[in-house]
Amino acid sequence: MSMHTKGPWVTADGYGEKRYGTAVKSIHDDHLICSCTGYYGREGAEANARLIAAAPDLLEALERLKIEITLSDVDMDYIESHFRPHLERAASAIAKARGES
Secondary structure (H helix, E strand, C coil): CCCCCCCCEEEEECCEECCCCCEEEECCCCCEEEECCCCCHHHHHHHHHHHHHHHHHHHHHHHHHHHHHHHCCCCHHHHHHHHHHHHHHHHHHHHHHHCCC
C-alpha cells in the first residue's frame, strides 16, 4: 500500500489556503503536496489542483462503495451482470492509487 500524505488536502496559492489555488497542501501538517502550473494556464492549473486535492477523499469513497456493493443484500447474479465492469475499474483505480499496478 502506498504511503501517501494523510488527507484531507486543500488547494492553496503560495503559503495560504485558497479555494481555487494552483497548489495542493495537506491540512494536517501544512506540507506542499504538489504545484500545478503549465500549458493550460491558470484555469487548467486550478482544475488540476482541485482534482488532486480531492484524491484522498475519492480513494476512500471508492474503496467504501466497492465494499458496500459486494457485501450488500443484492443478488450476486445481479451484481455480476450490472456492476462487474465498474467494480473492475474501481479495483484498478484503487490499485493504481496504492501503487499496486
